[in-house]
Amino acid sequence: MSTGSTHETTDAELLVTERTRLRRGKDKGRTARADLHAVLADGFVCHLGVVVDGTPMVVPTVYGATGDTLYFHGSVASRSLVSASEGVVCVTVTHVDGIVLARSAFEHSINYRSAMIYGVPRLVVEDDEKLSGLRVLTEQAMRGQWDYVRQPTRKEMAATTLLALPLDEASVKVRMGPPDDGDGPDAGLGLWAGVVPLINERGTPQPDPALPPDVPLPPHLRRLNAP
Amino acid sequence: MSTGSTHETTDAELLVTERTRLRRGKDKGRTARADLHAVLADGFVCHLGVVVDGTPMVVPTVYGATGDTLYFHGSVASRSLVSASEGVVCVTVTHVDGIVLARSAFEHSINYRSAMIYGVPRLVVEDDEKLSGLRVLTEQAMRGQWDYVRQPTRKEMAATTLLALPLDEASVKVRMGPPDDGDGPDAGLGLWAGVVPLINERGTPQPDPALPPDVPLPPHLRRLNAP
Known part of the structure; x- marks a missing residue:
């Protein structure tokens, strides 16, 4: 846990490293691990930053977070995912509120x-973790969906790259409230x-036009129906 | 215009370079310049990717786009902006619809x-362009706001770094419609x-608690009031 750390931390506090130390806007910084999890829990699309041939590449990517790991995935052919598994990445999750x-x-x-979040992602190769990681990812986008749909086949699993990024080195910033010039x-x-x-x-679910009219909206999606 | 190009293009079409050529999801690619402008016009927060000491850094940043330029700004002390003015950046704008x-x-x-969008940002130093760039940026977030508020002082201008990224090298991807397994x-x-x-x-404007009660909501914000 202490690799790269420049300060003593507890498990409830985020590590502060040279990369995550805030230079500016320090009043906006949050260092509790709970703040990180709150930000991550509120979305499912991150921006994944990798370096490809010395050039930055920022790709919107679906993620799911659980405990001490952030999972993200893509095609095995993805250039950004190949790069992601070869070095440090930066994953950024942003909610614009x-x-x-001001005056x-x-x-x-x-x-x-x-x-x-900074770190070197680990390629998930073991079937059980791959399945549970994909479950986390799908459930984060739409709770209740994983158990409702057809599970991945062996061939589909092989066509999917799943990466696991440890939630060790992260910074959180929050701005809220009125303008500062009052x-x-x-x-x-x-x-x-x-x-x-x-x-x-989230709006009212729109059925696939190819759907037969007698297929009901499953219970986990009904709460999204407009009143 | 043709630097790095691997294909003939017209002004109405985006350049396709080694960096912007889509390897996967080619059916989602859009190559008309109008598609790029439509995506950019619909937001005001981008994710700016830079390389700092060999490591990717992805920072949410306010932007404004006009004609052939994307402007973004920040404090002169910003580490990401200093890096941005020293090499190629990747600016990504994403709308999750x-x-x-699927089944x-x-x-x-x-x-x-x-x-x-890939490119080497240019530091805007000339006062007139800096003012007009900041205007583009502010107006993109909230139309009508720039002319309503106090303009920047000389000191405020000096404290702001404005960068201009040419909209020459860009790729656009769009997915819409129902799942593919129908x-x-x-x-x-x-x-x-x-x-x-x-x-x-955009919701109903929330007045600053420090605001005297007799200050009216200006006309350009009134359309945001809930009916």
Whole structure:
């Protein structure tokens, strides 16, 4: 656990390393492991950063997080996944919660929660972990779905690359609340200031046009139906 | 325009280079420049990928796009922006539109629109372009806001790094529609399949608690008020 650490940590606290130490916006930093898990639990698409021939490559990728591991997957032919299994990656998960409208252009900001995780992913080769990792990933996108659908065949398993990234080295940043200039000289300008919230919701499930009309929406998807 | 190009292109088509050529999911590729602009116009937060000491770093960053340039900015002290101005970056913009629920775990997918742009950002030093670039950026997040608020001072301008990335080398991928297994053997399983749409909306503006009660919501924000 202490590899690369520059500070004493407990299991409840995230490691602070040269890479994860915040240089700026330190007031936005969160160091509790629970904060990392809260950010990760609230999404299922990350941005995976790898270096290919010296050039950065940032690929949107589906992930699932459980305990001390983040799983992500793709085709065995994927260039980014091949690179990911050969060196350090940076996985970033971002939730954009609002647009912070201040009295000055300079103080405009974004309310967000983001996590950056560094590490060398491990290729998951063992069938049991591969299945449970894929389950975590599918369930994170839509709870109840894994047990409802047809499980992967041996051939499908072989066509899927699953990578496991340890949640050891991560930083979390959160900005929330109103703009910062409410008690500064610009407050006297008489301008409106506040936050425009960004709402992220799941809509009513849209059936595949190829679906026979008598196939019912399964129980785990019914709560998504509009009232 | 033809640096690094491996194919003839027109101005209406995106350059295809070794970096932007799609290896997989070619059916999802879009090569019209208009497709790139549509993806960029629909967001204001990108994921900026840079290489710092050989390691990838992926940072959520506000952007604005206009014509043939994508602008992004940050503090002059930002480690990622310093790195960004020293080499090739990858800027990725992703919109997640839906969760594609298929009959098999393997065929599950995401409906999305994404753009990846490669290039060496140029540091904007000239005041006029810096102001107009910051305007593009602010207006993309909230139209009408730039002319409403206090403009940047000389000191604020100096504290801001603005980078301009040419929209020359980019790839666009789009997946939409139902799952792909509606006409395969799994269609006979009798399972529900379809898409759970993800809805992204701007909510009702929340006033800064420090705001005096007599400051009205300006006209350009009124359309965001809930009916």
